Amino acid sequence: MLEKVSFLLLSFTLAEQLCKPGDPDGYKVRLSIKTALGENAYVWNDNEMFLFRATLAFAMTKQFDGQQFEVSDIIVCNQTARVSFWFVVTYPHNKTLVDKQVVERAVRKSRNRINSAFLLSDTTLEFIGIPPTLATPVNPSTPTWLIVFGVVMGAVCAGIIVVLVVSLVQRKRKKNETNEDTQVKTVENGAARDGVYYMSFSEDESSVTQM
Amino acid sequence: MDKEAESAEQKESTERPKWDNKVQYLLTCIGFAVGLGNVWRFPYLCQIYGGGAFLIPYLIALVLEGLPLLHMELAIGQRLRMGSVGVWNSISPYLGGLGVASLVVSFLVGLFYNMILAWVLWYFFHSFQSPLPWRDCPLNLNHTGYVTECEKTSSVNYFWYRETLNITPDIQTSGSLQWWLVLCLASAWCLVYICFIRGIETIGKATYVTATFPYLVLTIFLVRALTLSGAADGLIYLFTPNWETLKNPQVWLDAATQIFFSLSLAFGGLIAFSSYNPQKNDCERDAVIVGCVNSFTSIYASIPIFAILGFKANEDYNDCRNWNILTLTNAFNIGDENITLENYDDWFHYLNTTNPSVVESLDLKTCNLQTFLDQSASGTGLAFIVFTEAVIKMPGSQVWAVLFFIMLFSLGLSSMFGNLEGVLTPLLDLHMVPLWIPKEIFTGLMCLTSFAVALIFTMGSGNYWLEIFNSYVGSVPLLIIAFFEIISVVYIYGINRFNDDIEWMTGRRPNLYWQVTWRFISPFMLFVVFVAYVVISAKQRPTYNAWNPDYVHFPLAEVLHYPEWVFAICVLLCTLPVISIPLVAGYKFSGFLKKYIMNRHNQNPYANELTNDVEL
Numbered sequence: 001m002l003e004k005v006s007f008l009l010l011s012f013t014l015a016e017q018l019c020k021p022g023d024p025d026g027y028k029v030r031l032s033i034k035t036a037l038g039e040n041a042y043v044w045n046d047n048e049m050f051l052f053r054a055t056l057a058f059a060m061t062k063q064f065d066g067q068q069f070e071v072s073d074i075i076v077c078n079q080t081a082r083v084s085f086w087f088v089v090t091y092p093h094n095k096t097l098v099d100k101q102v103v104e105r106a107v108r109k110s111r112n113r114i115n116s117a118f119l120l121s122d123t124t125l126e127f128i129g130i131p132p133t134l135a136t137p138v139n140p141s142t143p144t145w146l147i148v149f150g151v152v153m154g155a156v157c158a159g160i161i162v163v164l165v166v167s168l169v170q171r172k173r174k175k176n177e178t179n180e181d182t183q184v185k186t187v188e189n190g191a192a193r194d195g196v197y198y199m200s201f202s203e204d205e206s207s208v209t210q211m
Numbered sequence: 212m213d214k215e216a217e218s219a220e221q222k223e224s225t226e227r228p229k230w231d232n233k234v235q236y237l238l239t240c241i242g243f244a245v246g247l248g249n250v251w252r253f254p255y256l257c258q259i260y261g262g263g264a265f266l267i268p269y270l271i272a273l274v275l276e277g278l279p280l281l282h283m284e285l286a287i288g289q290r291l292r293m294g295s296v297g298v299w300n301s302i303s304p305y306l307g308g309l310g311v312a313s314l315v316v317s318f319l320v321g322l323f324y325n326m327i328l329a330w331v332l333w334y335f336f337h338s339f340q341s342p343l344p345w346r347d348c349p350l351n352l353n354h355t356g357y358v359t360e361c362e363k364t365s366s367v368n369y370f371w372y373r374e375t376l377n378i379t380p381d382i383q384t385s386g387s388l389q390w391w392l393v394l395c396l397a398s399a400w401c402l403v404y405i406c407f408i409r410g411i412e413t414i415g416k417a418t419y420v421t422a423t424f425p426y427l428v429l430t431i432f433l434v435r436a437l438t439l440s441g442a443a444d445g446l447i448y449l450f451t452p453n454w455e456t457l458k459n460p461q462v463w464l465d466a467a468t469q470i471f472f473s474l475s476l477a478f479g480g481l482i483a484f485s486s487y488n489p490q491k492n493d494c495e496r497d498a499v500i501v502g503c504v505n506s507f508t509s510i511y512a513s514i515p516i517f518a519i520l521g522f523k524a525n526e527d528y529n530d531c532r533n534w535n536i537l538t539l540t541n542a543f544n545i546g547d548e549n550i551t552l553e554n555y556d557d558w559f560h561y562l563n564t565t566n567p568s569v570v571e572s573l574d575l576k577t578c579n580l581q582t583f584l585d586q587s588a589s590g591t592g593l594a595f596i597v598f599t600e601a602v603i604k605m606p607g608s609q610v611w612a613v614l615f616f617i618m619l620f621s622l623g624l625s626s627m628f629g630n631l632e633g634v635l636t637p638l639l640d641l642h643m644v645p646l647w648i649p650k651e652i653f654t655g656l657m658c659l660t661s662f663a664v665a666l667i668f669t670m671g672s673g674n675y676w677l678e679i680f681n682s683y684v685g686s687v688p689l690l691i692i693a694f695f696e697i698i699s700v701v702y703i704y705g706i707n708r709f710n711d712d713i714e715w716m717t718g719r720r721p722n723l724y725w726q727v728t729w730r731f732i733s734p735f736m737l738f739v740v741f742v743a744y745v746v747i748s749a750k751q752r753p754t755y756n757a758w759n760p761d762y763v764h765f766p767l768a769e770v771l772h773y774p775e776w777v778f779a780i781c782v783l784l785c786t787l788p789v790i791s792i793p794l795v796a797g798y799k800f801s802g803f804l805k806k807y808i809m810n811r812h813n814q815n816p817y818a819n820e821l822t823n824d825v826e827l
Contacts (some may be wrong), residue, residue, distance in 0.1 A: 020788060030541065034548040080544035133354070145336035150335075156401045163408050167651055 017079035018097060019088045025097040025108075028128040033083065036124035044083045048118075049076060055117045056107075059087055060098070065105035067092055104130050124142040150207075226330060227292065228411055229487050234299070235415035237500060240285075240484055242422035242625025244474050244505040247327065247594075250625070254513035255589030255621060256469055260462045262451030263334040266510070268457065268466035273506055274479040276736045279728035280693060281481070283700055284496035288482035289494050290712045294636030295479030298486075299696075302704045308795030309699065312635055312692050313479030315788040317633030320478070322661055323680040325403060326628060327591070328623045331616050333375055334595065336395075338612035343371035346603045356721075364766035367600045372758045379671035380759040381771055386671015393669050396662060403627050404658040407652050410635060411487055414628045421621040421628075428618035429512055432611075436518035439605065445521015448584045449513060463745075467740045472685070474505055477693040483636035489716040493717045495725075516593075523601035524583035525647075530577035535559075537572050594619060631657065675755060679773075683781045687748075688788040690741040695792060697734050706730060753778065811823030 001134065029052075034041045053074040058068040073092055079085040089098040107114065107130055115125055120133035187197060230236040258264045293297045296310030337344050348361035356362070361369035372378050379386045406417035436442055456462050466625060475481065485494065501783045529552065536550045544564060550558045563570050594615075602612050634657065638644055645655050668677050700709055706729065714720045721729075756768035773781065 032547040034546070052404075081546045082540065082544040083546070084544055131355070142312065144340045145333075148336040148339050149398060152332075153398050153401065156405055157403050160401065160408070163405065163413075164651055167409070167649070170648065 018076040018090060018095070019080045019086060021086045023086065023088055023097075025100050025103070026086050027103065027130065028084060028086050029083060030084040030126045030128060031118070031120065032124040032126075033118075036120050039193075049085075051117060052076075055114050056087070056089070058090075059106045059110035059114060060103075062110055087206070102104070108133065124165075227487065227514055227631060230411065231415055232649040233492075234570065236484065236488060238418040238422040238500045239411075239414060239499060239625070239628065240481060240497070241504050242418050243480055243484070243629030245422070245425070245508045246475070246626035247619060247623050248469075248527040249505070249509045250512045250516065250619070252589050252594045253262075253469065253509035255434065255587055255593065256465055257513055258311045258449055258517070258587050259449075260465065261456035261461075262448070263450045263452035264454050264620065265466065266457055268463045269470060270506070272470040272736075273502060275728060275732050276467060277474050277476075277506075277669045277740040278502045279503050279725060279733045280471075280476050280697060280737075281474055282495055282725065283697060283729065284476060284481045285485040285498050285501075286709070286713055286716070287704075288485035288702060289490060289492060289716060290486045292490070293488060294483045294640045295633065296637035297640040298482055299699065304667075304799045305794075306695075306699050306703065307799070308792035309692060310479065310693055311791040311795060312447050312688065312788045313482075314479060314634055314637050316688050316692065317480060318661070318790070319628045319680065319684045319784070321589065321627060321630035321634070322665045322676045323624065323668060323684075324627060325399050326396060326660070326673070326677055328403075328423065328620055328627070329392060329399040329669075330375065330503060330595065331593070331619045332399055333391070333395045334599070335613065335616035335620065337477065338609055338616060341609060343599075343603060343608050343612060344374070345599050346608075356700070360760045363760075365600070366601075367455065367596050368766065370599075371591075376674050377385075377671055378674055378758045380758050380769075382672050382675040382755065382777055383774060385671060385728055388669050389671070389673075390668060391674070393666065396665060396669055400658050400665075403624065403631070406624065407628060407631050407654050407658070409634075410639075410650060410654065411632070414632070418625055418628070420690075421625040424621045425618045426508075426511075428614050429515060431614065432519070433511075435605075436515040436522065439518065440520040441522040441525025442518035443521065444525060445517040445519070445586065446514065450515040460743075464740060464743050467736060468508075468686075471693070471737075471740070472689070473509065474502060475626065475629055477689040477696060478629060479633035479637065483632040483785065484629070487634065490716055495713070495717055495719075495721065498519070516598075519601050520597065521584065521599045523604065524580060524586070525569045525595065526601075526604050527583045528578055530579045531576050531583075535575045535578065538575060539570075540567060542573055544566060566785075598748065617619045622638055675757070679777070679781055680784065683784040684788070687741070687744060687785050689742065690737060691789045691792075694734060694737045694741060696728065696790070697737065701729050701734070754779070755819050 021028070023132055031044070033044065050071065053071045053076065056074045057069040057071050060073070061067065068091055069089070073090050075090065076085050076087045089103050090096060091098060107127055111132065115121055118125055144163070222481060230239075257263075261406075278611070287298055287302075288294075290400060291301050293301065295313040299309040345367045348357035349367045351358050358369070364372075368724070375392075377386065377389050393748055398776040406421075469666075485497075488494075527565050532552055532555060536552070536555055539558065539562060540547055540550055543566070545558075559570075586597075598615065599612070602615065605611055635654065639650075648656075667673065700706075706726070709729075711725075712719055721780070752772055754770050754772050758773050759765065759769045762769040
């Protein structure tokens with residue numbers, strides 16, 4: 001019994017020694033639960049901390065295919081009311097610290113899952129020193145503006161063609177009308193002239209005495 | 212005189228196009244006068260010149276300078292029934308140059324004005340995306356962060372200077388033609404062409420929409436803007452009169468220039484529009500209506516603009532304070548949301564007394580609402596930078612962006628009609644258009660030529676060139692033309708003859724107010740404004756603001772001097788339109804001298820027929 005207690009005490013102090021704020025292999029985590037969830041914010045307590053450690057163990061296990069990380073491998077310290085704390089990760093068999101870069105890769109890989117476990121996002125669950133991978137902007141194959149441009153230009157060009165065709169048709173119709181008018185006039189003139197001619201001819205005939 | 216004028220009118224009414232009704236004519240004139248300047252120049256002037264106090268010099272300038280000049284242009288066009296070149300030629304052959312000057316100015320202004328409309332179209336096309344493209348900075352190549360240029364300034368600035376203009380660091384570097392701007396310019400000219408295709412027949416119908424739609428959008432914006440938080444701050448800031456500014460002569464000068472350019476005088480467009488009127492039309496009432504509606508629109512537009520700017524200043528102010536709050540929360544590990552905007556001061560005081568060194572090391576920002584309200588902008592800066600940033604923060608951004616840019620486009624389009632009519636009508640009246648070319652083809656050729664020349668504005672340095680055109684073509688030449696216009700009408704045509712004409716057209720003689728302003732006050736004011744303008748511009752070597760990402764103090768603009776060859780072009784742009792006034796006068800005078808000398812030599816009366824050919 002005494003050995004168990006002393007072993008626990010030893011591991012506890014060892015763990016405390018491993019996790020120090022500002023540790024080169026550790027990361028500071030900062031959560032802004034009230035900012036993210038407002039009225040639905042949950043209280044941060046030991047259960048939530050346990051979930052965090054479990055989630056991080058999951059992330060580490062996912063990164064290392066063979067090794068199984070336990071909750072006890074994630075050591076947390078310096079919790080504040082912010083809520084923020086430091087954590088370090090140790091290998092499951094020997095208690096050596098996992099390198100910073102390895103932890104970073106693991107966290108980046110499962111960042112989405114970690115965020116979802118706490119109903120938070122990249123900005124409200126911050127790992128200080130691990131920048132979130134910026135979302136690739138959605139780039140459609142045809143830029144949207146070209147589509148709008150195409151619609152507008154199509155409508156305008158169609159309108160221009162319609163107006164030009166209409167005015168061309170109107171012009172032709174007017175030309176035909178004026179042609180008809182002048183033709184009628186020339187016919188009329190011709191008939192009048194003929195009439196005068198005939199009349200004068202007939203007059204001439206009557207004036208001449210018939211033989 | 213009546214009978215011959217009436218018979219002449221009857222003869223012309225069968226040939227000259229006319230407005231379908233009075234409403235079309237008034238809407239077209241109002242649309243021409245009300246342009247982009249009413250929305251993005253007047254509110255800025257109001258803001259920097261002591262708010263409500265600026266209305267006093269503005270309204271005085273309207274009454275003493277704007278309305279008389281407006282009335283004169285509408286009356287002279289209506290009476291003589293010709294475009295600008297024809298009108299001044301009729302008054303005196305020596306004044307033909309005045310019409311040519313108006314024509315050249317209208318053409319040059321139309322070039323760069325439509326480029327602005329092309330930019331508006333670009334933003335309009337991009338307003339259909341979610342999220343709006345100017346909201347976020349683009350990512351750099353390896354997706355680890357944002358593009359450096361964008362990070363140093365802001366996403367809105369980056370979208371305007373880099374993604375829209377792709378601006379070069381100075382005016383000597385021309386860059387290449389930006390294909391997307393060429394497309395937008397082409398669509399702007401196509402839209403202008405379809406409205407302008409048959410001259411006033413199609414313009415009159417288009418103005419039913421283009422002249423009224425901006426008022427609808429302004430009202431929608433007014434209602435929306437007044438419900439935004441911080442709108443009251445903006446409005447109070449805008450309208451609080453600061454009577455001290457009235458002592459500054461610069462304020463009066465700016466009020467006079469603003470009213471002059473706002474009414475689009477001296478372009479020849481107003482003369483062209485009124486020349487299609489029947490001669491028996493009350494031009495005095497028309498002038499008063501157009502002038503007052505123009506000023507009312509300026510004041511009405513500044514209300515939603517400033518409500519929205521107040522909202523933006525408020526948002527920026529809150530962002531500033533929230534940044535401070537977050538910094539304090541993170542540094543002292545206080546629970547999040549414990550420090551709020553309300554209790555920030557108490558917390559800050561407490562933390563500063565307990566841990567002053569830590570607080571100092573945080574480098575907190577000083578957030579002052581006044582500083583944010585003071586960030587004023589006019590012109591393209593207001594529309595494409597400040598307003599677009601405000602629109603991002605409003606819920607339903609796409610709708611507001613689309614409405615805003617359609618409004619700007621229709622404001623500019625109706626002004627473009629006046630510019631183009633100022634070119635088309637004189638050319639038609641001078642019979643410089645061969646009769647076998649139908650009007651539709653000729654207007655198409657005009658638009659095509661203007662598009663080709665305006666391609667200089669689509670280059671990398673296009674924005675710098677546009678600023679030059681704006682400052683040098685659209686200012687001093689107009690003042691000179693307007694001055695000569697009023698002197699010609701009052702002293703060469705004869706004020707008494709002019710009074711008789713107006714009495715015949717409207718049925719009553721112009722009263723004392725018009726007499727005094729036409730004869731003395733308006734010419735005097737124009738002269739003073741012109742001299743003051745030249746003196747102020749000549750004081751120092753002209754400079755321009757360049758956008759240079761490699762500049763030491765980037766994102767501040769680098770202030771550069773124009774190189775010599777560019778300055779020579781500026782002077783050319785200033786003098787080219789007005790050089791025609793003395794040139795034509797001199798040419799006609801030399802013709803007159805020749806005829807006089809030949810008459811003196813040949814006392815033979817039949818010799819007159821021979822000398823008639825020389826006159827041309």
